[in-house]
Amino acid sequence: MAKSKNQPKLELIKAEELAQQQREISVAAFFEKNRHLLGFDSPVKALATAVKEMVDNSLDACEEMHVLPNIIVIIKESGENRYIVSVEDNGPGIVKEQIPRVFAKLLYGSKFYRFFQSRGQQGLGVSASILYGQLTTGKPAKITSRISPKKPTHYYELHIDIAKNEPEIVVDKEIEWIKDHGTKVEIELEGKYQKGRLSVDEYLKQAAIANPHLNLVYIDPLKEKVEFKRVTNELPEEPKEIKPHPYGIELGVLIRMLRNTESRNLRSFLTNEFSRVSNAVADEIINKTGLKPDLKPKEISTQDADKIFRVIQQVKIMLPPTDCLSPIGEDLLLKGLKKEINAEFYAAISRSPAVYRGIPFEIEVAIAYGGSSFQQDELVRVIRFANRVPLIYQQSACAITRSILNTDWKNYGLQQSKGALPIGPALITVHIASVWVPFTSESKEAIAHYDEIIKEIKLALQECGRKLQTYIRKTVRVKEAKERISLFEKYIPEVANSLSILTGKKKELIVISLNKMLKKGLPELIAQANGENQNGKAKE
Amino acid sequence: MVKIKMVKQKNKSAEKLKDLGNKVVDDIDKGKNPIITFSLRNLSNIVFDSKTRTLKLGDKIGSRSFFNVAHSKKFLQTIEIASILKKELLESGKHEHLRGVFYMAKRTIPGTNVNIVDEQSESDDIIEDLEVITGLSREQLHVSANKMGSMVGNVVLEDSGDTIDCSKLGRGGYSIPSITDELEFKKINAKYILYMEKAAIFERLNEDKFWQKNNSILVTSQGQTTRGIRRLLQRLSEEKDLPIYVLTDFDCWGFYIYSVIKYGSIALAHASEKLTIPGVKFLGITADDIIKYDLKKHLIKLNDQDLKRMKQVSEYEWFKDNKDWQRQLKMMKDFGAKAEIQSLSAKGISFISETYLPNKIKTKDFLE
Numbered sequence: 001m002a003k004s005k006n007q008p009k010l011e012l013i014k015a016e017e018l019a020q021q022q023r024e025i026s027v028a029a030f031f032e033k034n035r036h037l038l039g040f041d042s043p044v045k046a047l048a049t050a051v052k053e054m055v056d057n058s059l060d061a062c063e064e065m066h067v068l069p070n071i072i073v074i075i076k077e078s079g080e081n082r083y084i085v086s087v088e089d090n091g092p093g094i095v096k097e098q099i100p101r102v103f104a105k106l107l108y109g110s111k112f113y114r115f116f117q118s119r120g121q122q123g124l125g126v127s128a129s130i131l132y133g134q135l136t137t138g139k140p141a142k143i144t145s146r147i148s149p150k151k152p153t154h155y156y157e158l159h160i161d162i163a164k165n166e167p168e169i170v171v172d173k174e175i176e177w178i179k180d181h182g183t184k185v186e187i188e189l190e191g192k193y194q195k196g197r198l199s200v201d202e203y204l205k206q207a208a209i210a211n212p213h214l215n216l217v218y219i220d221p222l223k224e225k226v227e228f229k230r231v232t233n234e235l236p237e238e239p240k241e242i243k244p245h246p247y248g249i250e251l252g253v254l255i256r257m258l259r260n261t262e263s264r265n266l267r268s269f270l271t272n273e274f275s276r277v278s279n280a281v282a283d284e285i286i287n288k289t290g291l292k293p294d295l296k297p298k299e300i301s302t303q304d305a306d307k308i309f310r311v312i313q314q315v316k317i318m319l320p321p322t323d324c325l326s327p328i329g330e331d332l333l334l335k336g337l338k339k340e341i342n343a344e345f346y347a348a349i350s351r352s353p354a355v356y357r358g359i360p361f362e363i364e365v366a367i368a369y370g371g372s373s374f375q376q377d378e379l380v381r382v383i384r385f386a387n388r389v390p391l392i393y394q395q396s397a398c399a400i401t402r403s404i405l406n407t408d409w410k411n412y413g414l415q416q417s418k419g420a421l422p423i424g425p426a427l428i429t430v431h432i433a434s435v436w437v438p439f440t441s442e443s444k445e446a447i448a449h450y451d452e453i454i455k456e457i458k459l460a461l462q463e464c465g466r467k468l469q470t471y472i473r474k475t476v477r478v479k480e481a482k483e484r485i486s487l488f489e490k491y492i493p494e495v496a497n498s499l500s501i502l503t504g505k506k507k508e509l510i511v512i513s514l515n516k517m518l519k520k521g522l523p524e525l526i527a528q529a530n531g532e533n534q535n536g537k538a539k540e
Numbered sequence: 541m542v543k544i545k546m547v548k549q550k551n552k553s554a555e556k557l558k559d560l561g562n563k564v565v566d567d568i569d570k571g572k573n574p575i576i577t578f579s580l581r582n583l584s585n586i587v588f589d590s591k592t593r594t595l596k597l598g599d600k601i602g603s604r605s606f607f608n609v610a611h612s613k614k615f616l617q618t619i620e621i622a623s624i625l626k627k628e629l630l631e632s633g634k635h636e637h638l639r640g641v642f643y644m645a646k647r648t649i650p651g652t653n654v655n656i657v658d659e660q661s662e663s664d665d666i667i668e669d670l671e672v673i674t675g676l677s678r679e680q681l682h683v684s685a686n687k688m689g690s691m692v693g694n695v696v697l698e699d700s701g702d703t704i705d706c707s708k709l710g711r712g713g714y715s716i717p718s719i720t721d722e723l724e725f726k727k728i729n730a731k732y733i734l735y736m737e738k739a740a741i742f743e744r745l746n747e748d749k750f751w752q753k754n755n756s757i758l759v760t761s762q763g764q765t766t767r768g769i770r771r772l773l774q775r776l777s778e779e780k781d782l783p784i785y786v787l788t789d790f791d792c793w794g795f796y797i798y799s800v801i802k803y804g805s806i807a808l809a810h811a812s813e814k815l816t817i818p819g820v821k822f823l824g825i826t827a828d829d830i831i832k833y834d835l836k837k838h839l840i841k842l843n844d845q846d847l848k849r850m851k852q853v854s855e856y857e858w859f860k861d862n863k864d865w866q867r868q869l870k871m872m873k874d875f876g877a878k879a880e881i882q883s884l885s886a887k888g889i890s891f892i893s894e895t896y897l898p899n900k901i902k903t904k905d906f907l908e
Contacts, residue, residue, distance in 0.1 A: 485609075487613075487652060487654065488612060490649050494616055494656075495606065498561075498616075498619040498622070498623035499564060499568075499619060501561075502561025502619070502622060502623050502626055503558060503562050510568060514606075516571075517571060517573065525609060528609045528610075
């Protein structure tokens with residue numbers, strides 16, 4: 001305060017003046033400033049994220065229609081650090097009226113308000129890619145879609161009105177298309193294409209592993225064509241939609257549900273909108289809150305909603321049904337892995353479903369070991385999947401990585417430094433299937449560290465690890481046997497030398513005799529070294 | 541005389557090793573998988589010979605052949621160490637410690653990352669095998685171990701050409717070498733030998749000139765009795781007909797020290813003949829001493845290990861049918877405690893040399 005004299009006098013600003021600057025921020029405007037939250041933080045990542053979001057959408061669409069997905073991905077260079085990404089599928093297509101909003105409005109989608117296992121969750125991905133393309137190149141997204149051979153094919157060019165988060169139609173026309181049904185999305189964006197672990201190529205390869213029913217043709221910017229072939233005609237079992245479980249709900253969601261429900265009173269709201277809430281459970285919740293059972297949901301205050309929210313956690317409620325999940329399955333996981341990764345040994349485990357925060361999930365783990373695709377002394381490669389979507393970035397922040405680090409791989413035949421990934425010629429794949437995968441951020445790159453999830457992953461890793469250990473032990477034994485046989489050749493001159501000292505006989509002659517005997521007795525020694533025939537009178 | 545005897549032994553040992561080599565080379569010449577056979581040294585082949593009352597090797601035979609995945613390395617070690625002993629020690633007339641032999645054998649086989657031996661225990665083990673194979677003692681193969689014992693008394697002996705008077709060696713006494721086969725006793729004037737487990741008691745008795753006053757020889761080692769000391773005691777007992785009394789703590793470890801001197805040990809069963817002294821007697825401390833001299837307040841409670849060891853010791857064949865020893869063990873169990881020799885100091889610093897020992901010896905209060 002003593003220094004106040006020297007400070008320039010600041011004018012007081014009235015709240016009314018501030019209010020002039022306060023206004024609603026559109027989601028689109030928010031993400032314009034925070035593009036990293038959606039995975040567009042660098043040109044390399046931006047390109048990969050766009051492809052990922054578009055392919056995820058196509059896969060979900062095909063599966064919802066029960067059709068085996070045929071997807072074509074083309075990336076073309078259109079200028080310096082500019083690419084046109086085109087993804088085309090044979091899915092159900094989108095009705096004309098919905099096309100602009102599905103693609104050119106953020107947070108518009110079919111999945112957010114439904115509780116079932118799908119790749120996309122928030123209806124953010126593709127429109128965010130379009131927004132990113134628009135921000136970096138100014139070009140509109142081009143959408144082609146047809147829902148049936150009897151209907152015309154619609155072609156749109158769309159911008160997003162950032163201030164309003166609304167679509168802005170640039171072109172809207174009907175065109176000819178050879179496809180009976182499907183959707184093609186084309187986005188021009190600023191990006192950078194490169195090969196390697198964090199590339200588009202790697203993402204597509206992993207997607208092919210997790211989706212053995214997918215046939216994908218990919219033409220990269222160097223115009224090279226790669227086809228990831230389908231290895232099964234089995235579509236993944238259709239995930240069932242479930243109602244949210246009370247334990248997994250957040251206060252905000254509860255309030256929103258209370259506003260939107262069609263139930264007429266609190267009691268029916270609880271029994272209708274949630275899974276596992278019987279009349280008895282609903283009564284118990286209501287009794288504990290002290291509210292009236294016939295209260296109209298829309299009239300429940302925020303404080304009362306908070307009361308309900310707290311009471312729910314204290315009431316014993318049966319865990320949610322888990323038959324709503326659609327895991328890849330051990331067989332198909334192995335098939336997918338085998339076609340893309342060349343290894344000597346494979347093992348896969350699907351755990352039974354478990355529950356975190358009232359949300360069902362299921363863990364699957366597969367390991368590939370040995371062979372030419374691996375380096376002997378490198379850290380093992382980790383492939384992470386969430387609802388069949390490869391997670392490429394933020395490996396170190398992910399609960400899957402944490403679980404691998406916390407598993408003692410020395411028990412399973414791999415080397416491991418403290419707090420590090422194991423070392424060895426191996427690849428570890430972990431898949432989490434859930435109606436709601438808890439990601440650490442909107443860009444869906446890493447899974448949050450829930451104890452229940454980490455525990456399940458570790459159990460699956462250990463189960464798979466034991467299979468690996470059995471294999472490694474066996475191969476190590478064979479290798480050791482070979483080494484032991486080769487030792488005879490090295491021992492012979494030594495024994496001969498010592499015998500020569502003891503007896504005065506010529507070393508060379510002893511060496512020749514012993515070598516002859518070695519040649520003759522080799523098959524028996526090999527059998528012995530393999531532990532097949534131990535009839536030697538073993539003293540030791 | 542001694543020199544000639546030594547040279548003879550040296551040649552005999554070298555010949556035995558050569559025999560081993562010849563046998564192996566014979567096999568090779570005949571196109572047979574070379575094999576070395578010898579008495580097994582493991583526990584399953586240790587027997588208590590009730591006639592000689594010593595621990596001996598049984599008649600189980602083990603074999604080690606070169607073209608056998610499980611044996612080849614040990615076969616190589618055996619032949620290599622035999623050649624080292626012959627060439628480096630016997631032929632040059634030098635002695636080497638177990639540790640030295642280990643370093644002589646420790647080298648990497650060219651073209652591999654395999655060492656002939658990695659640990660001293662491996663070469664020690666092979667040397668014991670060679671003792672069994674050749675029927676020679678380690679000492680005869682010119683291999684020595686750490687010396688850990690002293691002797692004092694009216695003994696004049698010759699050690700490698702030096703004449704030593706064990707009555708003129710001050711507080712430390714004569715430091716017993718690890719190989720005592722070649723010592724020559726020139727003059728001995730003593731009625732008995734007192735062997736004790738503890739060097740501290742040895743120092744006490746030496747300071748009190750116990751050996752002078754009682755015309756005896758005092759011998760000690762630290763803990764277990766080394767081969768060199770056992771061989772020395774055996775020779776003094778056999779060659780000079782001197783009785784040997786053993787003084788240890790009143791615990792199972794002490795009893796076992798006595799047992800090893802008298803009956804032999806599991807590890808050296810193959811060498812029993814040259815080490816055991818059937819006539820040796822146990823002087824103390826006994827349970828009766830503890831009662832007689834009122835030492836009960838100095839007892840130390842038995843721990844789990846003591847109890848475990850007590851069970852083992854009481855079941856040894858040579859203790860099992862011995863009423864006196866079973867009585868001692870039972871009393872120890874009843875006390876639930878053990879006692880150290882030093883507890884006698886509670887009765888006065890020289891109580892042991894002036895009262896305890898003279899009384900015990902005078903009344904022949906021994907255990908067999």
